[in-house]
Amino acid sequence: xxxxxxxxxxxxxxxxxxxxxxxxxxxxxxxxxxxxxxxxxxxxxxxxxxxxxxxxxxxxxxxxxxxxxxxxxxxxxxxxxxxxxxxxxxxxxxxxxxxxxxxxxxxxxxxxxxxxxxxxxxxxxxxxxxxxxxxxxxxxxxxxxxxxxxxxxxxxxxxxxxxxxxxxxxxxxxxxxxxxxxxxxxxxxxxxxxxxxxxxxxxxxxxxxxxxxxxxxxxxxxxxxxxxxxxxxxxxxxxxxxxxxxxxxxxxxxxxxxxxxxxxxxxxxxxxxxxxxxxxxxxxxxxxxxxxxxxxxxxxxxxxxxxxxxxxxxxxxxxxxxxxxxxxxxxxx
Amino acid sequence: xxxxxxxxxxxxxxxxxxxxxxxxxxxxxxxxxxxxxxxxxxxxxxxxxxxxxxxxxxxxxxxxxxxxxxxxxxxxxxxxxxxxxxxxxxxxxxxxxxxxxxxxxxxxxxxxxxxxxxxxxxxxxxxxxxxxxxxxxxxxxxxxxxxxxxxxxxxxxxxxxxxxxxxxxxxxxxxxxxxxxxxxxxxxxxxxxxxxxxxxxxxxxxxxxxxxxxxxxxxxxxxxxxxxxxxxxxxxxxxxxxxxxxxxxxxxxxxxxxxxxxxxxxxxxxxxxxxxxxxxxxxxxxxxxxxxxxxxxxxxxxxxxxxxxxxxxxxxxxxxxxxxxxxxxxxxxxxxxxxxxxxxxxx
Ligand SMILES: Nc1ncnc2c1ncn2[C@@H]1O[C@H](COP(=O)(O)OP(=O)(O)OP(=O)(O)O)[C@@H](O)[C@H]1O
Ligand code: SF4
Ligand SMILES: [Mg+2]
Numbered sequence: 001x002x003x004x005x006x007x008x009x010x011x012x013x014x015x016x017x018x019x020x021x022x023x024x025x026x027x028x029x030x031x032x033x034x035x036x037x038x039x040x041x042x043x044x045x046x047x048x049x050x051x052x053x054x055x056x057x058x059x060x061x062x063x064x065x066x067x068x069x070x071x072x073x074x075x076x077x078x079x080x081x082x083x084x085x086x087x088x089x090x091x092x093x094x095x096x097x098x099x100x101x102x103x104x105x106x107x108x109x110x111x112x113x114x115x116x117x118x119x120x121x122x123x124x125x126x127x128x129x130x131x132x133x134x135x136x137x138x139x140x141x142x143x144x145x146x147x148x149x150x151x152x153x154x155x156x157x158x159x160x161x162x163x164x165x166x167x168x169x170x171x172x173x174x175x176x177x178x179x180x181x182x183x184x185x186x187x188x189x190x191x192x193x194x195x196x197x198x199x200x201x202x203x204x205x206x207x208x209x210x211x212x213x214x215x216x217x218x219x220x221x222x223x224x225x226x227x228x229x230x231x232x233x234x235x236x237x238x239x240x241x242x243x244x245x246x247x248x249x250x251x252x253x254x255x256x257x258x259x260x261x262x263x264x265x266x267x268x269x270x271x272x273x274x275x276x277x278x279x280x281x282x283x284x285x286x287x288x289x290x291x292x293x294x295x296x297x298x299x300x301x302x303x304x305x306x307x308x309x310x311x312x313x314x315x316x317x318x319x320x321x322x323x324x325x326x327x328x329x330x331x332x333x
Numbered sequence: 334x335x336x337x338x339x340x341x342x343x344x345x346x347x348x349x350x351x352x353x354x355x356x357x358x359x360x361x362x363x364x365x366x367x368x369x370x371x372x373x374x375x376x377x378x379x380x381x382x383x384x385x386x387x388x389x390x391x392x393x394x395x396x397x398x399x400x401x402x403x404x405x406x407x408x409x410x411x412x413x414x415x416x417x418x419x420x421x422x423x424x425x426x427x428x429x430x431x432x433x434x435x436x437x438x439x440x441x442x443x444x445x446x447x448x449x450x451x452x453x454x455x456x457x458x459x460x461x462x463x464x465x466x467x468x469x470x471x472x473x474x475x476x477x478x479x480x481x482x483x484x485x486x487x488x489x490x491x492x493x494x495x496x497x498x499x500x501x502x503x504x505x506x507x508x509x510x511x512x513x514x515x516x517x518x519x520x521x522x523x524x525x526x527x528x529x530x531x532x533x534x535x536x537x538x539x540x541x542x543x544x545x546x547x548x549x550x551x552x553x554x555x556x557x558x559x560x561x562x563x564x565x566x567x568x569x570x571x572x573x574x575x576x577x578x579x580x581x582x583x584x585x586x587x588x589x590x591x592x593x594x595x596x597x598x599x600x601x602x603x604x605x606x607x608x609x610x611x612x613x614x615x616x617x618x619x620x621x622x623x624x625x626x627x628x629x630x631x632x633x634x635x636x637x638x639x640x641x642x643x644x645x646x647x648x649x650x651x652x653x654x655x656x657x658x659x660x661x662x663x664x665x666x667x668x669x670x671x672x673x674x675x676x677x678x679x680x
Contacts, residue, residue: 230442236397237437238457238508239430252447327447328492 001331005321012317019309020076024069027302028061037061044101045296055100058082058089096303101295106303109288116186117284120207120276121269123200128208128215129262133255135212136219140227141246151216158213167206167279174202186282207276211265218261222254229253256326263319264312271308343370344548345394345433345516349408352386352393352572356403359621363389365572366408368650371565373515376542376549378563378580380556380595382617386572387552391518394550395435396425412516431461434514438521440501444493450477450504451489458511476507480537499530503537510541517541518550523558535562556599560584565656568592571618571628574650578657588659588668591629593676627662635671639663 031038039056040047047055055061059082060068071080075095082089082098089105091098097106139148174180184202187195226232227250235249236242274286285304292300324331352364364386371377379387389398396417398404410417412433417425437443445453454473455466462469470489477485480503493501502522509517519538523531539562542549551562559566559580566583568576568591576589587593594613615632618624626644630636636643639662650660661668 230437230439231445233397234437234443235445236426237395237429237435239426239428239460240456241426241460249445253445328449329446329494 004324008317008320012313016310016313020306023302023306024072027298028068029065041298042100054084054087057084096306097299099297099299101297106300109300110303110307113283113285113288115188116282117270119189119200120203120273120282120284123204124207125266125269127204128211132212132215133219133258136216137223137251139220140223143224155213155216158209163206163210163275164279166209167276170202170206184280203276203280207273218258219254222257223250226250226254256323259322259326260319263315267312267315270311344373344413346370346411350393350410351407352389353405354403361620362623363572363620367574369567369577371548371550373548374546375564376551376562377565377567378559379550379552379567379569380559381569384617385569387569388520391435391520391550391552394518395429395433430457431512432514433516434509436505436509436519436522439525440505441493444501444505446493449490449492454508454511457508461512476511480507498526499533502526502534506537513545514547516548520552556595571623572620573628574660576659582657587672588653589661590633590635597679635663
């Protein structure tokens with residue numbers, strides 16, 4: 001098992017490295033090949049010639065690609081200086097780039113936004129996982145019953161209503177009409193846990209509605225399949241109570257595909273729930289990405305991309321490991 | 334064929350059992366007015382072609398059909414006198430695995446792939462016995478030893494996929510007998526196994542029966558298995574009993590044309606190779622539209638001899654010699670003559 005985990009970790013690191021090469025090619029090599037000066041792109045919107053010259057120097061764009069990539073990679077582990085001779089900025093490890101526009105390392109922006117994104121995505125994930133799976137199980141057990149039919153209808157609404165619609169509607173009701181939460185905004189967990197949760201509830205609900213519907217349907221389909229398996233009949237033949245038959249013998253194998261999807265969803269959510277953040281005015285990774293695109297702050301775009309890639313890959317590794325824990329057949333003997 | 338003589342108090346008594354399924358295509362009459370009984374220490378073999386209702390019968394006894402609008406169960410299933418058809422579901426659950434247990438055909442798909450063999454046996458034992466995990470584990474080791482698995486303490490922590498087919502079926506049997514059930518139902522327990530392993534599993538079941546004095550029902554396509562292990566045989570066709578009686582009697586003096594067909598289709602190793610295997614012409618009927626009268630009549634070579642009743646009146650199961658019952662319109666003497674003159678020479 002330890003070797004299996006180690007193998008997956010090494011695989012993950014290799015992929016991460018490939019992603020970094022790809023990002024480098026995408027942001028530095030291709031623009032140049034297309035006749036654009038990367039310095040102009042990296043300097044931010046409409047820079048003056050002096051800034052461009054400074055950025056060229058700082059990024060070392062006159063040097064070979066190998067040297068440039070090496071500087072970038074070193075920066076991730078030990079930090080790096082961006083030095084134009086007249087101006088010198090320090091970007092500590094992990095240096096994912098430097099926003100010349102904001103005169104700030106990209107990492108510090110990510111660090112500021114991370115608690116917001118983490119709160120939003122973990123909270124919503126816990127919610128949609130628990131609600132989605134439990135209602136899915138219930139639907140599967142009482143297939144065709146009243147609950148199942150209502151759940152199917154709600155589910156359909158859940159997947160088809162866009163977040164900016166449900167989000168704004170909820171905001172309108174909660175904040176402007178009923179005044180339950182005035183002026184929804186992000187409160188730091190360390191500052192006041194109760195207010196933190198209170199302000200996040202509407203966003204959690206909106207974000208999880210979309211996913212709950214998916215998880216409900218996925219769990220239902222998966223459970224219907226396992227409930228028909230021979231080993232579930234064996235569990236009943238042993239005289240096990242129905243809750244053990246369903247909650248243990250049928251649910252456990254049904255969770256396998258759900259774990260996979262959950263890992264991927266969590267990775268993607270960590271890249272920023274752009275629409276939800278925007279609707280509620282939270283400054284998470286999604287908001288940072290949008291701003292970076294709007295202000296053409298390419299270093300930030302690149303940094304957030306790499307960071308999101310890191311999370312998606314990490315989530316994949318965790319999925320593989322969880323998979324092996326749940327299902328002994330994929331475990332190496 | 335080693336069981337004690339009938340004592341008149343059967344442990345399991347099935348009377349007029351009827352099981353039907355409501356489907357989109359119509360009502361499936363899977364089991365129709367079936368009656369039989371099994372005593373402690375004796376083995377009943379149930380045979381019949383695919384779809385004749387053997388599995389449906391055993392699942393009905395175990396209470397494993399989901400009760401509801403789609404499944405209809407009528408008649409009586411008495412376990413030690415108590416009727417299971419009318420008993421509360423929770424009551425039947427308490428009997429399952431404790432007083433009656435079941436072994437399924439394919440041990441690979443019937444054991445849970447994600448729990449160790451030990452966990453699965455421990456669980457079966459602990460549902461019905463208030464003991465600690467450690468005690469149950471000791472019991473599981475004993476059970477694996479009992480069913481002939483080498484190094485039982487170590488194999489306990491293996492997953493089913495790490496066992497061979499024969500070992501898995503042994504483990505499955507260990508799980509089934511963990512609470513010393515008085516009735517053991519085996520639904521084609523050896524079909525998925527190769528011949529030598531089949532013989533070992535049958536030996537094992539025989540030994541366990543001696544040890545626990547349990548009543549056994551063994552369901553099979555293989556008349557050889559029945560001859561080897563059963564005391565009585567029940568021949569089913571289209572959810573109905575065609576012939577029922579002591580094994581020696583039925584094998585020596587079969588009286589039902591369907592049983593003749595089954596006997597004629599056995600592969601005999603001692604027979605010359607040029608003799609072609611005989612099979613019963615035609616195929617089993619749809620259980621949605623069971624033929625009226627004798628359900629076997631569309632495929633029966635002798636239906637003309639029985640006259641028009643064959644396709645209009647259902648022949649009752651009638652005793653023709655002690656314990657031997659047959660459902661056929663032909664007069665007894667005629668059946669015995671046909672067996673002697675036409676059937677026996679082809680066997
Ligand atoms: N849940 C169900 N719903 C509808 N029909 C069913 C159901 N279970 C069994 N049947 C039907 O009942 C009939 C008898 O099935 P059963 O499984 O008892 O046959 P069998 O004698 O065990 O055959 P085999 O030798 O192939 O195992 C079949 O026609 C089958 O299709
Ligand atoms: S009753 Fe008639 S049709 Fe049925 S088995 Fe006997 S002879 Fe054949
Ligand atoms: Mg069957």
